[in-house]
Amino acid sequence: MHGFIRPGAGWIEVITGPMFSGKSEELIRRLRRAAIARQRLQVFKPVLDDRYANGEVVSHSRWRIPSETVERSEEIISALDPRTDVVGIDEAQFFDDGLPGVCRHLADLGKRVIVAGLDMDYRGVPFGPMPELLAIAEQVQKITAICARCGAPASYTQRLVGSSEQVVVGAAGVYEARCRRCHEPDGAVEGEERWLIPPPDPAEAPE
Numbered sequence: 001m002h003g004f005i006r007p008g009a010g011w012i013e014v015i016t017g018p019m020f021s022g023k024s025e026e027l028i029r030r031l032r033r034a035a036i037a038r039q040r041l042q043v044f045k046p047v048l049d050d051r052y053a054n055g056e057v058v059s060h061s062r063w064r065i066p067s068e069t070v071e072r073s074e075e076i077i078s079a080l081d082p083r084t085d086v087v088g089i090d091e092a093q094f095f096d097d098g099l100p101g102v103c104r105h106l107a108d109l110g111k112r113v114i115v116a117g118l119d120m121d122y123r124g125v126p127f128g129p130m131p132e133l134l135a136i137a138e139q140v141q142k143i144t145a146i147c148a149r150c151g152a153p154a155s156y157t158q159r160l161v162g163s164s165e166q167v168v169v170g171a172a173g174v175y176e177a178r179c180r181r182c183h184e185p186d187g188a189v190e191g192e193e194r195w196l197i198p199p200p201d202p203a204e205a206p207e
């Protein structure tokens with residue numbers, strides 16, 4: 001086992017920004033480059049993100065990469081193949097608070113860890129484990145989208161509907177990117193929910 005541990009070789013990089021900024025695109029770009037370099041990849045995403053496909057990380061364009069879906073961050077450790085060189089994690093904002101510790105552990109093992117996620121929710125509030133990840137990462141890339149209202153660089157995600165019944169992820173018409181000046185944290189929001197994806201209901205789970 002020790003042959004797979006390369007102390008000092010690991011690090012954490014974070015790709016963050018609002019919706020429609022191309023975070024998954026950038027994650028996939030980096031993973032493809034690693035694959036071309038014949039490095040072994042594993043990609044994880046939380047069970048909440050079922051955008052377009054199961055078992056794949058899909059960007060808003062057509063690039064996709066196979067992924068493993070996990071419910072809790074510690075499952076990344078148990079699912080880890082010791083031979084893996086690069087660990088990709090998408091939609092990191094939906095993970096539990098254990099994710100930064102998991103990423104630190106992976107980096108200590110010598111893995112390159114690439115994390116993509118929203119830095120803020122639609123209210124402009126730091127999202128889930130992302131603040132800590134941004135703090136402990138060796139490298140952070142914040143990318144902007146284009147403000148749907150004025151065309152300026154956009155760092156905020158604007159929620160456009162208030163219905164708590166609506167379960168839509170990444171859909172145009174429900175969210176759009178906005179700049180600081182155009183962002184309305186309370187716009188169109190009626191419910192208590194922090195995001196439009198409700199947490200999984202154990203009572204409704206299959207089986």
Ligand SMILES: [Zn+2]
Nearest residue numbers: 147150179182
């Ligand atoms: Zn604007």
